[in-house]
Amino acid sequence: MSTLPLTTADHEEYLRTHTPVLSASSISVTYHVQPPVRAVQNVDLVLNRGEILGLAGESGCGKSTLAYGINRLLKPPATLTSGDVTFHDRDGTDIAVTQLDGDDLRAFRWNKISMVFQGAMNALNPVLSVRAQLHDVFKTHRPNMSKKAKEEASRKLLEIVGVDPERINAFAHELSGGMRQRVMIAMALALNPQVMIMDEPTTALDVVVQREILREIMKLREQLDFAVIFITHDLPLLLEISDRIAIMREGRIVELNTAQSIYENPQHEYAKKLLGSFPALFGDEGAFVRGQSEEVRR
Numbered sequence: 001m002s003t004l005p006l007t008t009a010d011h012e013e014y015l016r017t018h019t020p021v022l023s024a025s026s027i028s029v030t031y032h033v034q035p036p037v038r039a040v041q042n043v044d045l046v047l048n049r050g051e052i053l054g055l056a057g058e059s060g061c062g063k064s065t066l067a068y069g070i071n072r073l074l075k076p077p078a079t080l081t082s083g084d085v086t087f088h089d090r091d092g093t094d095i096a097v098t099q100l101d102g103d104d105l106r107a108f109r110w111n112k113i114s115m116v117f118q119g120a121m122n123a124l125n126p127v128l129s130v131r132a133q134l135h136d137v138f139k140t141h142r143p144n145m146s147k148k149a150k151e152e153a154s155r156k157l158l159e160i161v162g163v164d165p166e167r168i169n170a171f172a173h174e175l176s177g178g179m180r181q182r183v184m185i186a187m188a189l190a191l192n193p194q195v196m197i198m199d200e201p202t203t204a205l206d207v208v209v210q211r212e213i214l215r216e217i218m219k220l221r222e223q224l225d226f227a228v229i230f231i232t233h234d235l236p237l238l239l240e241i242s243d244r245i246a247i248m249r250e251g252r253i254v255e256l257n258t259a260q261s262i263y264e265n266p267q268h269e270y271a272k273k274l275l276g277s278f279p280a281l282f283g284d285e286g287a288f289v290r291g292q293s294e295e296v297r298r
């Protein structure tokens with residue numbers, strides 16, 4: 001049984017003026033442990049072309065599990081017990097993501113949807129240079145690319161994410177946390193995906209570096225036209241950067257709305273409670289938080 005998330009007329013209007021890139025319906029995921037954990041229950045979610053969709057909710061509510069389910073990255077003991085995911089490609093074809101397997105699934109992943117994982121900055125291989133790791137992405141997915149083209153594309157990617165291309169020779173331990181995270185984002189961008197899922201991509205970084213990287217992501221998605229599902233329990237941050245926000249609780253999306261509406265006119269009791277737990281959002285300081293949003297958007 002599906003319970004529809006609360007929303008407002010503004011949101012309906014928003015949906016009418018945007019085009020979906022990814023549609024997920026009735027997604028349910030269970031971890032088969034004792035007792036079983038029904039981590040995601042009958043979730044419907046549409047991601048529109050070029051938008052940033054924030055996924056908020058307290059730790060353990062199922063945000064990462066939903067993202068893994070959508071991108072077919074679940075591993076035992078988790079299984080997708082129900083649901084369909086359809087990717088609406090730029091060229092007009094629809095891809096039934098839940099039906100893909102083997103080589104088709106591997107080709108789809110990273111080409112169409114890429115993911116920046118929680119703690120990604122620690123995911124670089126310590127014994128390979130940045131060059132080797134960037135080249136590897138192309139070697140796997142673009143086997144016909146020449147060495148020269150791989151080098152050019154890798155340097156260009158570093159430039160795009162704000163890392164000096166000369167650092168292509170560096171190893172992970174020679175880079176700051178922010179730089180390592182930028183390299184991970186460069187790898188996620190390498191194949192020009194239409195969707196990027198970012199799971200707490202900046203939580204481990206200090207606030208100034210976080211802001212810089214987020215500003216970069218917002219700029220990039222305008223330049224490169226990809227949509228983002230951005231997962232965090234930092235609701236004030238989502239209010240700044242997202243077009244829409246889905247609020248999850250106990251495996252379900254309880255409210256789905258434009259960021260503006262969630263900020264000004266939250267519908268669900270839990271959304272109100274979440275907003276209320278960030279006192280700085282209200283009063284003069286609250287105005288400052290939204291004010292920054294305009295600055296970040298520029």
Ligand SMILES: Nc1ncnc2c1ncn2[C@@H]1O[C@H](COP(=O)(O)OP(=O)(O)OP(=O)(O)O)[C@@H](O)[C@H]1O
Binds near residue numbers: 031037063
């Ligand atoms: N490998 C696992 N085995 C059993 N249960 C799991 C496993 N991984 C996650 N869970 C459970 O699934 C539920 C959803 O977890 P999930 O990590 O998706 O939440 P989250 O909202 O992303 O949390 P966080 O913000 O802490 O990452 C939680 O109850 C969690 O304990």
